[in-house]
Amino acid sequence: MYRVLSYRRSLRSAVLVLLALAAASFAPSARAENPTFTIGWSVYAGWNPYYYMARSGILDYWGRKYGVNIKVQRFDYAASLDAFVSKNIDACTMTNMEALDMPAAAGVDTTAIIIGDYSNGNDAVLARDGVTLGQLPGKPILLVQKTVSEYLLQRAMELNGLGAKLPQLKLYNTSDSDIVGAYLGDKKNQVAVTWKPLVSEILAQDHGVKELFDSSKIPGEILDLLVVRTEVLNRPDGSGIRFAKAVTAAWYATMAQLTGTGPNAQKAIEGSAAASNDSVASYKDQLKTTYLFRSALMADQFATGVSIKDKMKLVRAFCFDHKLLGQGIHSPDDVAIQYPDGSVQGRKDRIRLRINDTFTKLAAQGKL
């Protein structure tokens, strides 16, 4: 009898606890005055400034001005993409290629609001023993497949008239966390494609390694963006627009500081180098091969120029040829891109990636 009683009693208390928990989760949480937005970023020369921007108070200043709270959170690159696609964060740093093949191809309408930089030598094809591009077929090539590394390799072959040999390349999908060790540890691995600072690490430790090709030969093709979900921008209360304005203004303020002179520039470089635990020297070396759009005007000229469409076309074709746009996609036009002048690459009813220069233009005109 006692057993039954205590059982009943514990059941009743369990139900009470559950009810309390449910009530607590439905209770209106204390509402912050300003809406909060989260930016995800990952380690890369052109994105490290986001860390400095948040730490230095620049972002807070502009956030207050536009009445939004902006959080900046560091991720691994792949994890940041996952978080963005599954809508856990509002904005994210990524390359033009991933913007197209991850969120845009997964049906998440995405808007690029800042074109921060392009890789101008940060990505490189490395080889030892004097191997040339023509000798690549048949040799194992270490790289992270289906990323800008593979794109760079393909462009290197095409630009040197070796496009027909592409199917003969033996690609070895190697995680970026282990590529340096795998390449340096075994001299039989003669070729690798990777990015800085890994490139610098390899070149510093093995003087027999030479760069065969790097992204400075395809300027403006590997773009580093800040993208926002379009639905966030279109929030009816206008908070998404305010967020975009605040982050754009803060970004160009940071850029001005970083590319300027004097102690302030030094502070910005140190702060950005600290974002990836790099030494200032190593970070400066990475910046040399990163073409930063120093001012909003420069970025806007690039965004509204003619060449961006040709470059995106190449990237789009690569993504489609490698089936990165998904199973049901039968033409690269099914994941369409809209440009600042309103023109659309692909089907008008399936615009997934929008290059939006509204905020950059406002920044260039000093209206933010």
Add this chain to the structure above:
Amino acid sequence: MKPSFHPGDLVGIQVRPTRLWTQSLSWVLFVAGIALYVHLAVVRHQENPYDRVVPTAKQLYTGMKNAALQPAEEDMPLDASATLWQRVHASMLWKDTMASARRFLIAIALLIPCIFLGLHMAIFPYFGAVFQRFVLFFDKIVALSLLPILFIVFGIEEWSKIMLMVIGVGPTLILDTFNIAKSVPQEQVVKAFTLKSSNLDVAYRIVFKQVLPQIINSVRLSLKPLALFLFAGEMIASTDGLAYRIALMRRHMGMDVILPYLLWVALLLFLLDALLRFANRRLHPWYQPH
């Protein structure tokens, strides 16, 4: 008359649920899992018809069909006249499964000497003296952290992946075999010697024979760590294999292929485990786990 069901029965030890009940209850979590998934997929697709994070049954079916009947992207496409068998044989799934299975089976073959080492350590004092402390130490090394060294020693091709599995699982298996063999009562060994057994007789015909079923069970438990190390190795550096494909698909959210692949791996592991269990029961009908 059947006694009626009391809620208190749920926590009763001496209750005897009917066969129908136990059978249906065993499927409840499966149904709940599938229902939850379908619900999630429907909700996400209402919001975004092109969602790739939680693919619908149709997307999964297409993904699975393409994986099992179409060649991998890096291979030559088949001509239209290919028979079903040719298609399957040239498919991405077949290629990846063969590559992974080869690594897996070689690793298992290399674990057999580990078993004999453990046996010898337990029976021959000099073996024990040489190996026991070292294996005990080596067992605590996290094998994954050795990977850069494995790359240097074995190259990045097949052997580094196979050795990762062997190094990761081997020491544990050696120690387990050692403990199992040690638990054979000493009286049996003495008795065998009094019946004019030789050293090898005692080792292989007395001890090994009766601990073999337990060792096979130990191998069965090692299947999952083996698969884990195989996946780790393939994800870090490779040109084919089941985990290689999953790593590639991850890069553009190809969940429509990843999920069938995961289920396929689970099925293969389940079958291998069932095979070992079946063989164990057939070979050692006398074995009664205590």
